[in-house]
Amino acid sequence: MTTVDQRPATPDSAKGAPAAQAAALVAGLVVLAVVALLSMAVGAHAVAPGEVVNALLSYDGSSDQMIVRDVRVPRAALAIGVGAALAVAGVLVQTLSRNPLAEPGILGVTAGAGFAMTLGGAFGIATSPGAELVTTTAGAVLATVLVASVGRTSPLRLVLTGVALTAVLKGVSLGMRMMLPDVFDKYRFWSVGSLAGREQLPMALPLVTIGLAVVAALLLGRSLNAVALGETVARTLGTDVTRVRFATLALITILSGAATAVAGPILFVGLIVPHVARVLARGSVPWLTAYSAVLGPILLLVADAASRVLLPTGELPVAIVTAFIGGPVLIWAVRKYGTGTL
Numbered sequence: 583m584t585t586v587d588q589r590p591a592t593p594d595s596a597k598g599a600p601a602a603q604a605a606a607l608v609a610g611l612v613v614l615a616v617v618a619l620l621s622m623a624v625g626a627h628a629v630a631p632g633e634v635v636n637a638l639l640s641y642d643g644s645s646d647q648m649i650v651r652d653v654r655v656p657r658a659a660l661a662i663g664v665g666a667a668l669a670v671a672g673v674l675v676q677t678l679s680r681n682p683l684a685e686p687g688i689l690g691v692t693a694g695a696g697f698a699m700t701l702g703g704a705f706g707i708a709t710s711p712g713a714e715l716v717t718t719t720a721g722a723v724l725a726t727v728l729v730a731s732v733g734r735t736s737p738l739r740l741v742l743t744g745v746a747l748t749a750v751l752k753g754v755s756l757g758m759r760m761m762l763p764d765v766f767d768k769y770r771f772w773s774v775g776s777l778a779g780r781e782q783l784p785m786a787l788p789l790v791t792i793g794l795a796v797v798a799a800l801l802l803g804r805s806l807n808a809v810a811l812g813e814t815v816a817r818t819l820g821t822d823v824t825r826v827r828f829a830t831l832a833l834i835t836i837l838s839g840a841a842t843a844v845a846g847p848i849l850f851v852g853l854i855v856p857h858v859a860r861v862l863a864r865g866s867v868p869w870l871t872a873y874s875a876v877l878g879p880i881l882l883l884v885a886d887a888a889s890r891v892l893l894p895t896g897e898l899p900v901a902i903v904t905a906f907i908g909g910p911v912l913i914w915a916v917r918k919y920g921t922g923t924l
Contacts, residue, residue, distance in 0.1 A: 621884075625649075627649060630646075660781070661777055663788070665881060666876075667795070669851055669878025673859070675834055677867055683916060686838040686852045688741060688744050690748045691726055693755075695839045696751070700755040715840055718842050719843075721839070722835040730831070773847070774901060776899035776901065777900050778899070796871075803868030803871050850904045850909070853911060
């Protein structure tokens with residue numbers, strides 16, 4: 583006699599899935615805290631992890647603790663903010679375009695922010711952290727609009743348009759910096775993409791902006807879940823697709839612009855992290871966004887720590903380390919997805 587499997591486990595598993603995802607998120611936060619502490623111990627002058635904890639909890643003014651408090655804590659905070667911004671922007675770009683190869687750098691958003699930063703320096707506009715944030719955000723907006731308008735017909739065309747625009751803007755920016763020595767001197771380190779030397783800059787406004795944008799992206803997750811199913815299905819479910827797209831593009835440009843303003847152009851973080859987080863998110867955009875907001879900082883903290891010790895004579899820009907990691911990931915993504923969509 584054939585029996586019918588009427589497992590009552592389906593409701594339990596449905597209840598258990600969010601619990602498991604929440605547990606994974608908490609574990610990620612713990613890993614992030616540990617990686618942040620370890621990153622503060624790494625550098626040209628190594629500091630014992632116990633001394634790092636003492637610097638945070640019982641500061642006594644010793645040289646090691648001064649290094650931790652004055653240099654490495656702000657640098658770790660910067661890495662956490664920039665990593666979260668780029669990773670969440672990558673999630674939004676991939677979800678909106680349904681393109682697994684998309685990320686802010688590949689789509690020209692980062693290059694647009696960098697080009698605007700160069701123009702701002704040449705014309706004396708970007709003279710304060712607030713002005714830099716507004717300038718880079720405006721550049722990111724214009725690049726996003728241009729790439730979306732030209733490459734909207736297919737995922738592959740979107741990527742190719744972004745790559746072409748990135749090459750053009752980087753070339754023009756480099757030419758301007760070579761012709762204007764003052765601009766070149768001011769932005770020669772920023773244009774590489776690095777966290778070194780940014781510790782003493784005012785970071786409150788960019789980091790608060792990034793935090794608010796990440797929260798907004800989490801709140802937008804449910805609507806993006808519907809949009810990810812297709813425009814027709816989303817409208818059937820009552821989602822205002824036009825408004826969601828506009829809000830998503832606004833968040834992409836704010837996150838990319840703020841991250842680029844404080845750290846320069848750093849590529850591939852927005853490509854690598856969503857592919858890793860997607861394994862845990864199980865098709866949920868809100869969970870994908872939450873995991874990426876944790877995994878992005880972990881990736882950038884590890885890359886930044888590696889950039890300090892890979893060369894015996896000095897530091898590598900962190901953008902070079904992420905490029906070494908992101909190149910193989912891009913090749914893997916192209917081989918897996920081809921010209922398909924998510």
